[in-house]
Amino acid sequence: MSGSVKIAFGFLSAPKGSALVVFVGADMKPAPAVTAQFGDLEPLIRAAAKASNFRAAQRSALDILAPAGLDASRLVVVGVAPGKDNAPVDFITLGGFTFGKLTGAKRAEVAFEAPSGTWDGTAAADFALGLRLRGYRFDKYKTRKKDSEDNGEIPDFVIGSSHALAARAAAQERFAVAEGVELARNLVNEPPNVLFPVEFAERAKALEKLGVTVETLDEKAMGKLGMNALLAVGRGSARESRLVAMRWNGARSKRTKPIAVVGKGVCFDSGGISIKPSAGMEDMKGDMGGAACVVGLMHALAARKAKVNIVGIVGLVENMPDGDAIRPGDIITSMSGQTIEIVNTDAEGRLVLADALWYTQETYSPRAIIDLATLTGAIIVALGAEVAGLFSNNDELAQRLAAASEASGEKVWRMPLGAAYDKMIDSKFADMKNTGGRHGGAITAAQFIQRFVRETPWAHIDVAGTAMGSPPSDINQSWGSGWGVRLLNRLMADSYED
Numbered sequence: 001m002s003g004s005v006k007i008a009f010g011f012l013s014a015p016k017g018s019a020l021v022v023f024v025g026a027d028m029k030p031a032p033a034v035t036a037q038f039g040d041l042e043p044l045i046r047a048a049a050k051a052s053n054f055r056a057a058q059r060s061a062l063d064i065l066a067p068a069g070l071d072a073s074r075l076v077v078v079g080v081a082p083g084k085d086n087a088p089v090d091f092i093t094l095g096g097f098t099f100g101k102l103t104g105a106k107r108a109e110v111a112f113e114a115p116s117g118t119w120d121g122t123a124a125a126d127f128a129l130g131l132r133l134r135g136y137r138f139d140k141y142k143t144r145k146k147d148s149e150d151n152g153e154i155p156d157f158v159i160g161s162s163h164a165l166a167a168r169a170a171a172q173e174r175f176a177v178a179e180g181v182e183l184a185r186n187l188v189n190e191p192p193n194v195l196f197p198v199e200f201a202e203r204a205k206a207l208e209k210l211g212v213t214v215e216t217l218d219e220k221a222m223g224k225l226g227m228n229a230l231l232a233v234g235r236g237s238a239r240e241s242r243l244v245a246m247r248w249n250g251a252r253s254k255r256t257k258p259i260a261v262v263g264k265g266v267c268f269d270s271g272g273i274s275i276k277p278s279a280g281m282e283d284m285k286g287d288m289g290g291a292a293c294v295v296g297l298m299h300a301l302a303a304r305k306a307k308v309n310i311v312g313i314v315g316l317v318e319n320m321p322d323g324d325a326i327r328p329g330d331i332i333t334s335m336s337g338q339t340i341e342i343v344n345t346d347a348e349g350r351l352v353l354a355d356a357l358w359y360t361q362e363t364y365s366p367r368a369i370i371d372l373a374t375l376t377g378a379i380i381v382a383l384g385a386e387v388a389g390l391f392s393n394n395d396e397l398a399q400r401l402a403a404a405s406e407a408s409g410e411k412v413w414r415m416p417l418g419a420a421y422d423k424m425i426d427s428k429f430a431d432m433k434n435t436g437g438r439h440g441g442a443i444t445a446a447q448f449i450q451r452f453v454r455e456t457p458w459a460h461i462d463v464a465g466t467a468m469g470s471p472p473s474d475i476n477q478s479w480g481s482g483w484g485v486r487l488l489n490r491l492m493a494d495s496y497e498d
Contacts, residue, residue, distance in 0.1 A: 004132060004135070004136075004178070004179075004182065005099075005131055005132050005135035005154060005155075005156075005157065006156040006157065007128050007131060007132065007156075007157045007158075007159065007171070008156075008157070008158050008159070009124065009128075009158075009159050009161065009164040009165075009167045009168040009171070010158055010159070010160055010161075010164055011160055011161070011162070011164055012033060012034070012037040012038075012111055012113075012160040013037075013109070013158075013160065014037075014038075014071055015070070015071055015072040015109045016071055017071060017072070017073050017107075018072060018073065018105070018106075018107040018108055018109045018158075019072060019073055019074040019075075019076055019102055019105040019107070019108040019109070019155070020038070020067075020070065020072035020074070020075050020076070020108075020109050020111065021076045021077075021078060021098060021102075021108060021109065021110040021111060022034050022038075022041065022075065022076075022077055022078070022111045023077075023078050023079075023080050023111070023112075023113070023114070023115055024045060024056050024077055024078075024079060024080070024081075024115050025056055025079075025080060025081045025082075025115040025116060026055065026056050026081040027115075028042055028045050028046050028049055028056060029042050029115060030042070030045070030111070030113070030115060031111070031113035031114055031115055031116075033111075033113045033162060034111045034113055037111070038070065038111075039069060039070075041067075041070075041075070044064065044067060044068065044069070044075070045062070045064075045075075045077050048062055048064050048077075049062060049077075054077070054079070055079070055081070056077075056079030056080070056081040057079050057081055057083065058079060058080055058081065058082070058083060058087075058089065058094075059079075059093075059097055059474070060078075060079040061076060061077065061078045061079065061097075061098075061101040062076070062077040062079075063075075063076055063077075063101065064076075064077065072109075073105075074105065076098070076101055076102065076108075078094070078097070078098055078101070080094070080114075080115065089123075090409070091119075091123045091124075091126035091127045091130065092126045092127070092129050092130040092133070092409070092475060093130060093409070093474045093475060094127055094130060095126070095127040095128060095129060095130020095131040095132075095133075095134065095475075096130040096131070096133055096134035096473070096474035096475035096476075097130075097134075097474045098110070098127075098130075098131070099130070099131050099134040099135055099155075100134060100474065102155050103153070104153055105153065105155040106153055106155055106156070107155055107156045107157075107158075108155040108156070108157050108158070109157075109158045109160060110127075110157060110158070110159045110160060111160050112124050112127060112159050112160060112161040112167075113160075113161065113162065119161070119163070120163050120166065121161070121163035121164075121165070121166025121167035121168075121169070121170050122166070122167075122170050124159055124161045124163060124164075124166075124167035124170075124171075125167050125170035125171040125174050126174065127159065128157075128159060128167070128171050128174065128175075129171070129174040129175070129177070129178055130474070130475050131157055132174075132175065132178040133178060133181060133475040133476060134474065134475050134476070134477065135154050136181075136182055136185060136476070136477070136478055137154070137478075138185065138186065138189040138478060138479075138480070141191070172304070173304040176299075176300050176303035176304035177300045177304065177485065177486060177489050179299055179300065179303055180296040180297055180298075180299040180300030180301075180303070180482075180485045180489070181296060181300075181482035181485045181486065182296075182482065183292075183295060183296045183299050183482075184289075184292040184293050184295065184296030184297075184480070184482035184483075184484075184485050185292075185296075185478050185480040185481065185482040186480070187200070187203065187288065187291075187292035187295060187296070187480070188285075188286045188288070188289050188292045188467065188468055188479070188480025188481075188482070189478065189479060189480040190285070191285060192267055192268035192284075192285040192318070195267055195285075195288075196239040196267050196268075196318055197234070197239055197240060197241050197242045197265070197267055197316035197317060197318060198239065198240060198242060200242070200244075200265060200267060200288065200291070200314075200316050201216045201242040201244050201316060203295070204216075204244045204246060204295050204298075204314065205244075207246055207295070207298055207299060207302060210299065210302035210303055211248070211302055212246050212247065212248050212298055212302050213246070213247040213248075213249075214244065214245070214246050214247075215244070215245045215247075216242055216243070216244050216245075217242065217243040217244075217245075218240065218242060219231060219234075219240050219241055219242075222241070222243055222355075225335060225359065226333070226334075226335045226337075227243070227334075227335045227355040227359065228332050228333050228334060228335070228355075229332055229333075229334040229335065229340060229351040229352070229354045229355045230243065230315050230317065230335075230351060230352045230354070230355040230356065232326045232330075232332045232342075232351060233266070233272075233317045233319050233326070233348045233351050233352055234317035234318055234319070235322070235324050235325055235326055236272055236273075236319070236320040236321055236322035236324060236325025236326070237317070237318035237319070237320040237322070238320075238322075239267075239318045241315075241316060241317040241318075242316040243313070243314070243315050243316065243355075243356065243359065244313070244314050244316065245311060245312070245313050245363070246294075246295070246298045246311065246312040246313075246314075247309075247310070247311045247312075248298060248301055248302050248306070248308070248309070248310050248311075248312075249309050250301065250302075250305060250306050250307050250308050250309065250310075250497075251307055251308055251309040251497075251498050252307065252498045254309070256309050257309070257364075257365060257366055257367040258309040258310050258311045258364055258366050258367070259308065259309070259310045259311075259366060259367065259368050259369075259370070259492070259496055260310070260311050260312075260313065260360045260364060260366035260368070260369045260370070261294050261297060261310065261311070261312050261313070261369075261370050261371070261372070261488060262294070262312075262313045262314070262315075262353065262356050262357055262360055262369060262370070262371040262372075263288075263290035263291035263292070263293060263294035263295075263312070263313070263314045263315075263371070263372050263373070264287070264288065264290040264291060264314075264315065264349040264352055264353055264356075264371070264372070264373035264374065264375065265288040265290070265291030265292075265314045265315055265316040265317065265352070266284075266287040266288055266317055266318070266319055266348060266349055266352065266374075267285070267287070267288050267316060267317070267318050268284055268285055268287065268318050268319070268320070269284040269287040269318075269319045269346070269348065269349075270284065270319055270320050270321060271319065271321075271345065271346035272319045272320065272321055272325050272326065272345030272346060272348060273321050273325050273326070273327050273328065273345045274328060274344045274345040274346040275321055275346075276346060283468065283469060286374065286467065286468030286469070286479075286480060287349070287374050288314075288316070288374075289372075289374045289463055289467025289468050289480070289483070290314075290371070290372035290373040290374060290375075290461075290463060290467065290484075291314035291315070291316065292467070292480070292482070293372050293463070293467065293482070293483065293484035293485055293488070294312040294313070294314050294372065295312065295314065296482055296484075296485040297312065297484070297485050297488050297489060298310070298312045300485055300489050301489065301492060306489075306492055306493070306497055307497045307498040308492050308496050308497045308498070310492065310496075311360070311364050311366065313356050313359065313360050314356070315352040315353065315355065315356040317348075317352055319345070319346075319348045325345065326342050326345055327342065327345070328342055328343055328344060328345060329341070329342065329343075330342045331429060331430045332351075334351075334354050334355055334358065334452070335354075335355045335358045335359060335362075336354070336355075336358045336452055338354075338431045338432065338451065338452070339430040339431045339432075340354070340427075340430055340431065340432055340433070340434055341427040341428075341429050341430040341432070341433040341434070342433075342434055343433045343434060343435055344434065344435045347434045347435040347445070349373050349374070349375050350373075350375065350434060350445055350448045350449055351434060353371055353373060353449050353452070354448075354449065354451075354452045355452075356371075357369065357371060357449065357452045357453060358452050361453075361454055361456060366456060367456070367457070368394075368397055368456065368457040368458070368459075369453065369456050369457070369458045369459070370397075370401075370458070370459045370460075370461065370488065370491075371449065371458075371459070371460050371461070372461045372463050372467075372484050373460070373461075373462060373463065373464075374462075374463055374464040374467050374468065375442070375445050375460075375462045375463075375464055376441050376442040376445050376462055376464055377441070377464060378438075378440070378441030378442040378443075378445070379415075379442040379462040379464050379465060380464055380465040382415070382442060383413055383465060384465060385465040385466060385469065385470040385471055386411065386465070386466070386470070386471070387411045387412065387413045387465075387466070388410075388411070388412045388413075388461050388462060388463045388465065388466045388483070388484075389412070389413060389415045389442055389446075389461065389462040390402070390412040390413060390414045390415065390459060390460075390461055391414070391415050391417055391443070391446035391450075391459065391460040391461075391462070392414065392417075392457075392458065392459040392460070393417070393450060393453065393457065393458050394457035394458065394459070396457070397457045397458070397459050398414055398459060400491060400494070400495045401459055401461075401487075401491060402414065403494065404487055404488070404490040404491040404494060404495070405487060407490050407494070408486045408487045408489075408490040409486070410466070410483055410484065410486055410487035412461060412487070415442065415443060415446070416443060417443065417446060417447060417450065421436070421440055421443045421444055421447050422447045422450075422451075424436035424437065424439075424440070424444050424447070425444050425447055425448050425451075431451075432448065432451060434448065435448075436448075442462055445462070446460050446462070461484065463483055463484060466481060466483040466484075467480070467481060467483045467484070468480055468481065470483070
């Protein structure tokens, strides 16, 4: 696995053979500070722009090799001209886009100065975050890396800015978030023979180095608590199940009730007795994307010393077919005392969440609960792989998540809940059945989870389309996206920190 992108902040200096990045608007003029340092680049840029029909629109770039009069090996001109909607520059996306235009460079100097107006230290720090997110690689298992089509050179970056000191300070929190995203991506990308429930729990325990309190429950402890729904999922596996509770107390008052974030952690999902088709089953190593987000979020919050009390709970299982595996027709009793008829063993994630959510409420009495799960293919049918499905029993919490979604760029769309959908999971033989059938599958899954939530404000985010295998973007080229870490970090910062 490649290391993180190396990024330093400084003031403008000669590039000395590096790639030089400058920004221009529609008039093709770099910032005055750039001209003062490197001379008048406008004629060179105009000539190259005319030859290539470059208009400096946002998310466009012009690559000039061996530019005359510069020591730089390349001059990369990135457009930031406003479009018809006059939208402001998204500096995180700009950083990722710029990284993608520097294939083959060993070192890049970015003249981070606005063609007109001013870009402050916060903008430079956001740009650096975009570089960091785009530069992530997961190649630890590749022995012939030179033959890898995605093994482009990762440049070292120097971001030259007149606000370098402020940028360096602002970047510290952003890099803490980047570490959380990278951790979540690593967990999702790991193969299931390496990252099984016990190993996942061990990696979560590493958060103790950052001051997070971590407690792990083994199968015996969960059995004593009556977590028969969670344990039922792992019965067919040779790998033992685990539940991990991570707590960060960063608020001014340690007595403030925590926010709880709960993640589904099915480290591999074969479907169990209701086995999945073989095509694409290898992707089911990512069925712990919700749990990966929770661990990544806890890292981000602890690393930046967030002023919030938060508990992260992950239920970790492996769903395999075996002589002891649960069967369609079985009835199990959850920790809440409610009984569940199993009609499909591939609807297993909600069983894990049922006990994890009940345990969270019983143990921590949180003021709000958010769960994340790669729960249903139905949400992908509804929303594709660009947006996660949001379900909630509380309008204020849903609105806060929507605002954090817009601010972070990790988009959610609120879906309905209601009594008519709830009736679809009623069972003839038990309190409920674990699936309501094909119609409204993401909604009935959320209705099932809601039966294990009391009066606490609660939100369920179905990340089946966004946590793994989502389309590549300017800031993510990885199969495991780490989706949700930035969303929930922003939620905590905007709505719950002191």
